[in-house]
Every structure is written in C-alpha cells, then in structure tokens.
Amino acid sequence: MKNQILILLALLLLGACNTQTKSTITQQxxxxxYSLGEKWVWKFKGVTTQGEVRSDGTDTRQVVSFKQGLGMTIGKDTIPISEITKPEVSETPKYSWPLKVGKTWKYENNWTSQDGTTGSQSQxxxxxxxxxxxxxxxxFMAYTIKxxxxxxxxxxxxxxxxxVWLYAPAVKTFIKLTQDQGDFHYVEELIEYSK
Known part of the structure; x- marks a missing residue:
C-alpha cells in the first residue's frame, strides 16, 4: 500500500512538472x-522622488471592426490587428519570442517625441x-521580464x-509595468479586461 501511494505521488509530480514545462513557453x-469587443483598461501614475506627479490617468484599448478586418483603438488611432501581430524584425526586440523562463536578450529602441525630441533606450x-x-x-499566469x-x-x-513587465499570455499583453528611471517612478496596472 505504501509503495502504491509513493508511485501515485511520483506520477502526480511528473504530470505537474510536465504541465509546467509546456506552459512556460509562449509564442507571439x-x-x-483577438476577438471583436475585447477590451483592456490600465491605470497609470508617474511620480518623481520629490513627489511631483508627471502622469496620472487611464489608458483603454479595444478591438473594433476596421476596414476588412479587426483593429485596435490606441488613443485616437485605430491600428489593424495584422500590424500589431506582425513579427518584429529586429535583432534587439521588446519581446524575444518565444518567451520562456531564463531567456535573455538585448532591447534597443530609438524614438522621436511629439515635440521633436529624439532619444534611445538600451536594455x-x-x-x-x-x-x-x-x-x-x-x-493571471504571467512572465516577469526585467x-x-x-x-x-x-x-x-x-x-x-x-x-519590470508582467506579461500575461491569456490577455496577450502586459498586466503590470513598474519603471524606475532616474528620479522618476512609474506604475501601470491592468484594472479591467473583457472579451
């Protein structure tokens, strides 16, 4: 009887390990x-170490009917889902697919803000x-990416x-972002998700 219990426990543990391994690899x-009507709402706040609030609000994105397919509202723009899901052709991407625990890569980004300021990130x-x-x-099950x-x-x-980004495959995006940049601390968190 004791041996049967040990065998049963071993099988359960192996099954759990197998499930864990399969679930820790995520494709883009x-x-x-994506489905019509799917919606995400984040709240965000950015504060300096001196207590000055530089950003505070919410950001909403929703999948809508767009031209011959689906699009996602981002601010005042609507971007085709086909553009959002297009593989990023970069040796230094934001997300290096497939995601899995222990994976490392270099992320680099060059940008221009609305006022013409240019900048870059290297992480x-x-x-x-x-x-x-x-x-x-x-x-949600989520990857912690630092x-x-x-x-x-x-x-x-x-x-x-x-x-630190918490990326949840079930919602196809991040559920929380915590950023410390110089004297600035920023947090963005998913407060609503509906399908």
Missing part, C-alpha cells in the same frame, strides 16, 4: 487570438519567472533605468 499572439532583458500574478483586473539599462535624449537627459 496572432490575428486569430538587457531577462525572463525571471512564470507564475500567478494578481492585479486589479484579476489573477529590463535594465539606460535612456538618453537629445535634450541631454541620461538616466539608468529598471523596468
């Missing part, structure tokens, strides 16, 4: 993964874990930064 979402990324994470919108590096811009700004 495709067009077929080292690592996937630290894949586990249940709870945010205001609920509890980015560390620098941000600079054409106005002389130069700051070290650390970002």
């Amino acid at each position: 979402p495709t067009k077929a993964d 080292d990324a690592i996937v630290l874990s894949y586990k249940e994470e709870t945010v205001e919108a609920g509890t 980015y560390t590096g620098k941000t600079t811009n054409s106005r002389g700004y130069n700051a070290n930064e650390t970002e």
Whole structure:
C-alpha cells in the first residue's frame, strides 16, 4: 500500500512538472487570438522622488471592426490587428519570442517625441519567472521580464533605468509595468479586461 501511494505521488509530480514545462513557453499572439469587443483598461501614475506627479490617468484599448478586418483603438488611432501581430524584425526586440523562463536578450529602441525630441533606450532583458500574478483586473499566469539599462535624449537627459513587465499570455499583453528611471517612478496596472 505504501509503495502504491509513493508511485501515485511520483506520477502526480511528473504530470505537474510536465504541465509546467509546456506552459512556460509562449509564442507571439496572432490575428486569430483577438476577438471583436475585447477590451483592456490600465491605470497609470508617474511620480518623481520629490513627489511631483508627471502622469496620472487611464489608458483603454479595444478591438473594433476596421476596414476588412479587426483593429485596435490606441488613443485616437485605430491600428489593424495584422500590424500589431506582425513579427518584429529586429535583432534587439521588446519581446524575444518565444518567451520562456531564463531567456535573455538585448532591447534597443530609438524614438522621436511629439515635440521633436529624439532619444534611445538600451536594455538587457531577462525572463525571471512564470507564475500567478494578481492585479486589479484579476489573477493571471504571467512572465516577469526585467529590463535594465539606460535612456538618453537629445535634450541631454541620461538616466539608468529598471523596468519590470508582467506579461500575461491569456490577455496577450502586459498586466503590470513598474519603471524606475532616474528620479522618476512609474506604475501601470491592468484594472479591467473583457472579451
């Protein structure tokens, strides 16, 4: 009887390990993964170490009917889902697909803001874990991805930064972002998700 219990426990543990291994590799979402009416709402707040609030509000994105397919509203724009799910052709991407625990890569980004300021980010990324994470919108299995590096811009700004992104495959995006950049602390969290 004792041996049968040990065998049963061993089989259960092997099954759990097998499930964990399969679930910790995630491919980039495709067009077929999105559905009409799907909606995400985040709250965000950015504060300096002196207590100055530089950003505070909400951001909503929704999948809508767009031309001959689906699009996603982002601010005042609507972007085709086919563009959002197009594989990023870069040796230094934001997300290096497929995601899996322990994966590392370099992320680099050059940008121009609305006022004409140019800037760049250079970060080292690592996937630290894949586990249940709870945010205001609920509890999701999520990857913890840590980015560390620098941000600079054409106005002389130069700051070290650390970002931690919680990416949840079930919602096809991040559920929380925590960023420390110089004297600025920013948090963005998913507060609503509906399908």
